[in-house]
Amino acid sequence: METKIKIADILLDSLPFIRAFRKKVVVIKYGGAAQINPKLKEQFAKDIVMMYMLGIKPIIVHGGGRNISKMLDDLGLESEFVNGHRVSSAESMPIIEMVLCGNINKELSAFLNYHGVKAVGISGKDAGSFEAAQKDGGKLGYTGEITQVDTTLLATLLQNGFVPVIAPIAGSSQAHHLGYNINADSVACEIAKALNAFKVIFLTDTKGVLDKNNQLFSTLNIEKIEKLKKDGVITGGMLPKIDACISCVQNGVQKVHIIDGRVEHSLLLELFTSAGIGTEIVL
Template sequence: METRIKIADILLDSLPFIKIFRGKMIVIKYGGSAQANPRLKEQFAKDVVMMYMLGIKPIIVHGGGKDISEMLDILNIKSEFIDGHRITTQESMPIVEMVLSGSINKELTAFLNHHGIKAVGISGKDGGIFEAISKEEFSYTGKITRVDISLLTALLQNGFVPVIAPVAGSSEVNHPGYNINADMVACEIAKSLNAFKVIFLTDTKGVLDAQGNLFSALNEEKILELKKLGVITGGMLPKIEACLECIKSGVQKVHIIDGRIEHSLLLELFTSKGIGTEIF
């Protein structure tokens, strides 16, 4: 009986959040262990199904850095990173797109469909969603310059869940396209769709202080201070940059959560305490 009462309490605790989020668009950046571990994949799919059934409109952007690195190593193509961003070369771009738009995107789409969601796998090239330019000369790591949400809007209006690979097209004819940081893709989509929230699944608890303790909430002033102190570095930098860009553009809140925890999405969205770092 005590267990049943506890379950009822959890459901009642989630009720206000269900009311707030119903009908809202929430962009989820899916990556890290949650994307690689079979059990975590299963729990992620179930979380998205729950969100979908509660009337939330999820939009999923996935990464694929680990798979890309493994494939480039197999083909003996070197990778270089600067401040957490991969420098994509002309030689590596076709491989990057093959991994992101092919194996990863379609596997995730099929997995979600299997669990009861009408998911559609696309890349930023489809429907001309993203157009980009090179971030640096001769680099195929891109910066988004134009967003067209007409395809995404049509999918959402018809009850589909878009699953988006972070590859963008170019204004140049016969150009191979650009590899875009998935965190920034999630941010650009959230801005363009006027999404309610963005959630980043990572392999850390959230944003941590110098002693490894979790910040439950952060604002821009505190983030800039942590960057100056060198507390926020490496792969967390692109996420933080994307978070701030989202907030400045009207997204209500951004969350960085630990994707290694089962049902992390539900725990962050539908419980009073949450589990990660909320940025506002």
């Protein structure tokens, strides 16, 4: 009986969140172990189904750096990075697009469809959904930064009950262009801003933002973040993710969450429980 009462308490705890999030757009950056581990992939799909059935409008943006590096290595092409950003050469760009759009994107879309979600895989090239220009003056080749977002296709898909699954490949304003490889965190942020999304959630391989003693910050605002950056607490690969979070909340997104994708059902735990499991970023 105690177990049944506990289950009822959990359901009641989630009710205010279900009510608040219904019909809202939530952008999810899907990456790390959650994208690789078969069990975590299964749990992620079930979390998306639950969100979908509760009336939330999820949009999924995925990366694929490990898969790209493996394919380039198999083909005898070297992976080069500058300050953590991949250099996307003219030779490697078609391979990058093939892995992201033709492999990962369609596999994920099919997997979600199998579990009961009407998922549609696209990239920025579809309907001109987002365009880009060279990042850092061309030092990174065809790695780019988004310059324009057109939400027409995304809005149409959401209105008709589809879940967009987005590969981070952008089109160009130039004809016959190879396109651009974009950081998936940046794509999630720019899509969220353009759609005035309710939330953005980054699935990572860390608990969230940690202090000097590796203790989790449950909530951070911009003022606190700037102090942590100045004190050297937030460094390395977390910096661009945090900067994307700040850009989101400064441009209409209510909250951004950085959560541990290695935890089973991490999305549901963060969205529908009072305690949550990660770090939420607010103004």
